[in-house]
């Protein structure tokens with residue numbers, strides 16, 4: 172199947188060069204393997220501890236000049252970046268496919284998400300609104316002004332190697348912050364390309380050079396940045412385990428965090444659901460991106476009246492899903508990111524069976540002969556008798572646990588019984604049922620959808636979730652406020668000094 176495709180490393184090198192990357196400056200011995208074939212891609216350097224400290228130092232030094240640049244002018248830098256991302260959309264998608272194994276359509280979609288957030292951020296740069304409040308004191312004005320925060324450290328995950336970074340960076344830059352980025356280990360090359368395009372936008376706009384810094388480092392390097400007091404906000408996307416490490420370190424120094432951690436997303440299929448729609452929604456959300464989105468659908472609750480019918484159709488669809496090299500036309504499911512991920516998938520399937528589950532389809536490794544160093548699996552559907560311990564865990568692989576229900580209140584309680592709280596969905600034609608799911612007594616997640624799957628959110632709505640998902644919100648609504656500090660200001664023009672609360676003193 173792969174024979175027609177050119178060697179991945181050649182495609183990658185060409186895409187990097189097209190994005191203006193100077194390979195002699197970033198190159199080095201550290202290579203990562205493509206999940207598609209296991210073959211090594213282009214090597215990069217790895218930053219030392221000193222280099223990390225120096226990068227944070229450069230971002231801190233660039234902050235005052237950037238802070239003092241009017242926000243709409245900051246927006247122009249992001250506007251230019253968005254244009255360059257548009258121009259190089261295909262090159263970036265090639266890198267995302269090579270490093271993550273996403274299908275070209277999903278890789279292009281990820282780059283589109285960067286372009287969309289750039290658009291949003293440009294508009295936001297003229298709308299960093301503060302409020303004015305009526306003062307209780309005569310001749311006084313009370314207002315709130317939003318100021319830039321400082322250096323923002325962004326830690327991004329392998330599965331959305333460029334989009335989630337851009338959600339943070341586009342907003343942080345218009346908010347007047349400077350950014351230090353630690354991409355996932357395995358997606359250093361797409362990071363280098365995206366950073367090179369930002370460097371070009373910065374240079375062309377005459378903005379301070381130091382406002383963006385890229386760290387090519389491992390988890391230890393990331394710890395160094397997280398502990399650095401000069402980093403005002405750490406915005407981290409990844410596992411709950413990572414969040415547990417980052418959160419306390421930043422809290423100890425009273426820094427701020429914005430955490431976007433695991434999801435264990437559920438969907439309820441009600442008796443009145445349009446099953447054609449539900450089928451498509453379920454299969455995309457559960458099997459798309461090989462189950463490696465934090466919004467991937469992992470738990471399906473089907474009303475017993477439609478359970479047999481829907482489950483059969485999902486299984487049939489899974490049987491025909493084309494799994495393989497994502498560069499091959501028609502393939503919908505690419506590889507898992509690495510061996511560890513495959514081992515976790517196997518362990519979860521074994522645990523599910525021990526806990527009374529039945530694998531209805533999938534789960535096995537595929538293409539092992541052709542690609543002994545790549546890990547392809549057929550997405551699995553597992554029928555579970557109840558929400559057993561393994562169903563409470565997020566396994567970052569395409570495993571869909573299916574359970575049945577009879578009563579909406581009971582199933583909503585079950586839906587909410589897991590530690591994570593990112594995304595959720597109900598498929599129903601009953602409006603009252605949909606409203607109950609969306610109400611305060613319904614889904615406890617940050618994202619709640621009706622007649623749409625759990626994944627594939629668009630820019631504009633705040634993205635993030637509750638409980639172990641970490642509570643952060645990104646990429647829309649009021650998310651920009653996380654990157655700024657509010658200053659509450661009282662101005663007295665009365666010539667008197669009345670005290671609030673009627674207090675009298677001298």
Ligand code: UN1
Pocket residue numbers: 284328330331335408463464465466625626627628629
């Ligand atoms: C993630 O998996 O980290 O809603 C982000 C979605 C995408 C973003 C996912 N827009 O699935």
